[in-house]
Amino acid sequence: MTQARGQVDRSPVVPSPSDDSAALETLRDRLQEFKNEPGSLLEALYVAQDMFGYVTPASIDMVSEELGYPEAHVFGVVTFYTLFYTEPQPKHIVRICRDLSCHIAGAEKIIERARKEIGAHPGEASADGVLKLELVSCIGQCEKQPALMVNLDVHGPVSEQGVSDLIRRLREEDQ
Amino acid sequence: MPEVLAVNKNISIENSWQLPIFERGGGYSRAKRALGTMQPEELIALMETSGLKGRGGAFFPTGMKWKFVRADPNTPRYVIANGDESEPGTFCNRINMEMDPHLFIEGMIIAAYAVDSNFAYIYIRGEYGRAIERVGEALADCYANGILGDDVLGTGYKLDMRLRRGAGAYICGEETALFNSLEGKRGNPRFKPPFPTNSGVWKKPTVINNIETYACVPLIVENGAEWFQNLGEGDDNAGTKIYCLSGSINNPGVYELPMGVTAREVIFGYGGGLPEGRTLKGFKPGGASASVLTPDQLDVRLDPSIAKYDTIMGTGGIIVIDDTVCMVDAAYRDALFFEEESCGFCIPCREGTPNLVQILERLMHGQGVIDDLRLMGEIGDSMASSFCGLGQFAYRPVVGAAKKYHDEFVAHVEGSCPAGTCPIARN
Ligand SMILES: Cc1cc2nc3c(=O)[nH]c(=O)nc-3n(C[C@H](O)[C@H](O)[C@H](O)COP(=O)(O)O)c2cc1C
Ligand code: SF4
Numbered sequence A: 001m002t003q004a005r006g007q008v009d010r011s012p013v014v015p016s017p018s019d020d021s022a023a024l025e026t027l028r029d030r031l032q033e034f035k036n037e038p039g040s041l042l043e044a045l046y047v048a049q050d051m052f053g054y055v056t057p058a059s060i061d062m063v064s065e066e067l068g069y070p071e072a073h074v075f076g077v078v079t080f081y082t083l084f085y086t087e088p089q090p091k092h093i094v095r096i097c098r099d100l101s102c103h104i105a106g107a108e109k110i111i112e113r114a115r116k117e118i119g120a121h122p123g124e125a126s127a128d129g130v131l132k133l134e135l136v137s138c139i140g141q142c143e144k145q146p147a148l149m150v151n152l153d154v155h156g157p158v159s160e161q162g163v164s165d166l167i168r169r170l171r172e173e174d175q
Numbered sequence B: 001m002p003e004v005l006a007v008n009k010n011i012s013i014e015n016s017w018q019l020p021i022f023e024r025g026g027g028y029s030r031a032k033r034a035l036g037t038m039q040p041e042e043l044i045a046l047m048e049t050s051g052l053k054g055r056g057g058a059f060f061p062t063g064m065k066w067k068f069v070r071a072d073p074n075t076p077r078y079v080i081a082n083g084d085e086s087e088p089g090t091f092c093n094r095i096n097m098e099m100d101p102h103l104f105i106e107g108m109i110i111a112a113y114a115v116d117s118n119f120a121y122i123y124i125r126g127e128y129g130r131a132i133e134r135v136g137e138a139l140a141d142c143y144a145n146g147i148l149g150d151d152v153l154g155t156g157y158k159l160d161m162r163l164r165r166g167a168g169a170y171i172c173g174e175e176t177a178l179f180n181s182l183e184g185k186r187g188n189p190r191f192k193p194p195f196p197t198n199s200g201v202w203k204k205p206t207v208i209n210n211i212e213t214y215a216c217v218p219l220i221v222e223n224g225a226e227w228f229q230n231l232g233e234g235d236d237n238a239g240t241k242i243y244c245l246s247g248s249i250n251n252p253g254v255y256e257l258p259m260g261v262t263a264r265e266v267i268f269g270y271g272g273g274l275p276e277g278r279t280l281k282g283f284k285p286g287g288a289s290a291s292v293l294t295p296d297q298l299d300v301r302l303d304p305s306i307a308k309y310d311t312i313m314g315t316g317g318i319i320v321i322d323d324t325v326c327m328v329d330a331a332y333r334d335a336l337f338f339e340e341e342s343c344g345f346c347i348p349c350r351e352g353t354p355n356l357v358q359i360l361e362r363l364m365h366g367q368g369v370i371d372d373l374r375l376m377g378e379i380g381d382s383m384a385s386s387f388c389g390l391g392q393f394a395y396r397p398v399v400g401a402a403k404k405y406h407d408e409f410v411a412h413v414e415g416s417c418p419a420g421t422c423p424i425a426r427n
């Protein structure tokens, strides 16, 4: 799947969360339930991503080993789905919908404001490393147009002031 | 005319998603009756006479689909609920999953019994956090209360049901891509035929229906086929449709209405019309995939027959466009969506979607030439041969807008935006 226009993945700003051997053993334990559940690769990858913040190279190895997929298969699946990441991610991903209903309801201004507040272009982490803006396809919250999600938390309709306040709150929360 | 409340009857009750509340309203009594007192063939016939057609956009007769699956001797058979809902402008499945998850689960139980299946999946797009939570809770409650498992509702029927999450891919709403995703693969579509009824998930006979389709099923068992038929507008339409309204509209939201009401009724009757000072420029009747219709087409019926106006009913996501919206920009939004969501498997779609985006970007930045309009049509012609429905539909809203709003597109070639709102106007 192509990256949205203007989105460039930059090298990680946030230090990678540890996937030391103890954490990997926990992952191994948690993967056991998927062995009896044919096809549950996406669920297994969610577990890895929830533990480490992204699907780390070591967890790709572990998932392929435990569930019996070739590594290339697991990597191919991870990179197919936009909710999976192969790089460390900022704590808050601000996903603003850029599709038609939200566009009509003023998404462009919200995106502009968020870009300024975050201080980075879509797809890039903020200088302090806690925030990232993503321009995403319809999130199915169109009655809340213009709508956005912080990770999976839905907000809308959002105003320009609202998006400024929201980003400030997220930054404060992190201190 | 008030809204018709059938599928959405419970959604505004307090704690509507909880099992005791659902049961108080008759919940699971229909499945109990179906499994305990009716023959599978009888249920399939009931669905056939009710006129229920799939709400996922293709409107395939549900009873016939079930019949095909049951007729295939290959086992095991599977039942799947498609909750991937990712068409821009569409959010009705989300509301049903969040507010009344047991209703469609009850429909799935009845479907499973009708086709003799003991295993079902619910596939929900990964972005739908609350729906995932509520459906997960609902399934746990079902297992804890003998509604799922080895003895469904005390009838001795065995049915297991699993919730699976998508992870951000519109294409996984396409049934064969969804099967691949469920099998732990990339969500690329498969060649059809064979059709899912004979070769679905794990290459086994599979019933796959939309969330809203399943939600209709218990109501048909409860109230009868005739009741359901009569809910629709005109002879060809059965049941209600949950229309989603968004864009330039006073009251965005979901409206459950007779299948086949007119766009005028939905937009101006239920939706309260456009915000003050805005006038209608066009509307898309079925999300991004649907070509725009013009204000003189407000009296068309919102049902599958809308195809005769070169658009589609899709999932009933109506997007209202006002005079301040630049139609080149609107077409660009659709093109961007399809470019982003193209799975990259076949060339016409993988190459065609970014080409359309580039042309529309040129037009919006004053760099377009008149030949671009012809070129868009040519790209569209090549995309018609795409592997799956995504590519086969993706170009139509773009080419359709360029045809219907030809003068506006030409104005962009000449360096101006009549609506005054796209980048060309800001330079
Ligand atoms: C690109 C594409 C996306 C689709 N997305 C969905 C979807 O999100 N939900 C859905 O129910 N059907 C979707 N469909 C239609 C399904 O392939 C399938 O026809 C439908 O789930 C069958 O259920 P129904 O008969 O109840 O409508 C999509 C089709 C295509 C071509
Ligand atoms: S038409 Fe598009 S989405 Fe469908 S298979 Fe081809 S590239 Fe994938």
Ligand code: FES
Pocket: A097, A098, A099, A100, A101, A102, A103, A138, A139, A140, A141, A142, A145, A147, B088, B089, B090
């Ligand atoms: S178009 Fe923005 S949430 Fe649907």
